[in-house]
Amino acid sequence: MAYTPQYGPGTSVVSENRRKQMNPKLAFEKMRDVNDSDIVLLLGHRAPGSAYPTAHPPLAEQGEPDCPIRKIVAPTGGAAAGDRVRYIQLVDSMQNAPCHPYQRTYVECYRYRGIDPGTLSGRQIVECRERDLEKISEDLINTNLFDPARTSLRGATVHGHSLRLAEDGMMFDMLQRCVLDGGTVKYVKNQIGEPLDKKVDVGKMMDDAWLKANTTIFHSLVGTPFRDDAEYIEYVQRIHSLRTKYGFMPVE
Amino acid sequence: MTDAVYPQCKIETERYLNPSTTEQILNKIAEIPGIRRIILNGPNIPQVVPYGPARGVPNPHSARGAIIVGGEEIDLRVQVGTILLELEDKDILPEIRSACESVFTTLTFSMKEGRFMRSTPTQTDYAKYGPNADAMLYGIVDPKNKTGPSILQGNK
Structure with a gap:
């Protein structure tokens, strides 16, 4: 019988959302339309329209050694062209953000090739070749993984994911990279805090009901409490118990 | 006392x-x-x-x-x-x-x-204000910051 991945335990809406995001057979829901050049501006790695700087010659010109693995694995577009490795880093508020760092890493590992994610408590960075990065960033910003108010692009000075929101509903950002302007959220700085020549509109912030229904983070005050998901607790306790006992007797 | x-x-x-x-x-x-x-x-x-x-x-x-x-x-x-x-x-x-x-x-x-405000000096307070500092100043402003507290006119 063919193996069907389950992606994660749980019966709550949060666990269902986690599974939906991780499953590469399900497409993300498109929520907004930030264009390519705006994404390049937000990332701040190169000027929009400029050529991709390279770290090495294209693989076709370089002459690859005779290697069976290279014959099996096709290089990604960025690797084939010899692009530099660049990053995007996102911060997710604990107040019902649609995605969160661990979840992001799982999602990216299931869906993309040639990436190097780094997971921290409040932020998640993913590194890959520049042109691959721009495609991934498009997915991360334009789909249901992103909320303009509670998810934020922050390359540095990331503090804010665990704080209260501001009066207008925005997550605290010491550098105020994005502002609420005329009902929509606009980025005025790129991800590392350098001012942009033009504002980049990332659309309206999602309402509380949508966030509660689409979040992948448990929260006992503003969202779905972890304790309400008995199946998830049972799974976490089982893993914890096995890990603890493993050194002594690696059987259940 | x-x-x-x-x-x-x-x-x-x-x-x-x-x-x-x-x-x-x-x-x-x-x-x-x-x-x-x-x-x-x-x-x-x-x-x-x-x-x-x-x-x-x-x-x-x-x-x-x-x-x-x-x-x-x-x-x-x-x-x-x-x-x-x-x-x-x-x-x-x-x-x-x-x-x-x-x-x-x-x-x-x-x-x-x-009780939410500091009542005794920290080492940084001591370095900034010295041994005979006014206890009103403890914890009222970030001791690493060069600015002092603002004083509002009393209305009693």
């Missing part, structure tokens, strides 16, 4: 306050006679980007700026989330609560009574 222990209270709001809301609540509080000290707590907002590739670049931020409280201009350097008050008497607590209720109409808030 022991020093008098003054009652203190802490006001925490559900969300971080805009400078305009901070100005409103502080002006209401400043009108109440019998408040000795006010401390505004919240995450710091630096004037320039402190670290990272953009280090040293100016950092315009709508939550930082000058507010007018009791006719005095105060330079707001944090996004206010907690207000600590030291009172001369507990009797004014209901007045403070009603001031909060009149300003925080769209937010919930909590008001707690207890």
Whole structure:
């Protein structure tokens, strides 16, 4: 019988959302339309329209050694062209953000090739070749993984994911990279805090009901409490118990 | 003889306050006679980007700026989330609560009574203020910051 991945335990809406995001057979829901050049501006790695700087010659010109693995694995577009490795880093508020760092890493590992994610408590960075990065960033910003108010692009000075929101509903950002302007959220700085020549509109912030229904983070005050998901607790306790006992007797 | 222990209270709001809301609540509080000290707590907002590739670049931020409280201009350097008050008497607590209720109409808030301000100097306080410092200064302003506290004209 063919193996069907389950992606994660749980019966709550949060666990269902986690599974939906991780499953590469399900497409993300498109929520907004930030264009390519705006994404390049937000990332701040190169000027929009400029050529991709390279770290090495294209693989076709370089002459690859005779290697069976290279014959099996096709290089990604960025690797084939010899692009530099660049990053995007996102911060997710604990107040019902649609995605969160661990979840992001799982999602990216299931869906993309040639990436190097780094997971921290409040932020998640993913590194890959520049042109691959721009495609991934498009997915991360334009789909249901992103909320303009509670998810934020922050390359540095990331503090804010665990704080209260501001009066207008925005997550605290010491550098105020994005502002609420005329009902929509606009980025005025790129991800590392350098001012942009033009504002980049990332659309309206999602309402509380949508966030509660689409979040992948448990929260006992503003969202779905972890304790309400008995199946998830049972799974976490089982893993914890096995890990603890493993050194002594690696059987259940 | 022991020093008098003054009652203190802490006001925490559900969300971080805009400078305009901070100005409103502080002006209401400043009108109440019998408040000795006010401390505004919240995450710091630096004037320039402190670290990272953009280090040293100016950092315009709508939550930082000058507010007018009791006719005095105060330079707001944090996004206010907690207000600590030291009172001369507990009797004014209901007045403070009603001031909060009149300003925080769209937010919930909590008001707690207890000890929230430092009463003894830290090593940094000692280095900055010396051995015979006024105890009123402890904890009232970030000792690493070069600026001092703002003094509002009393209304007693």
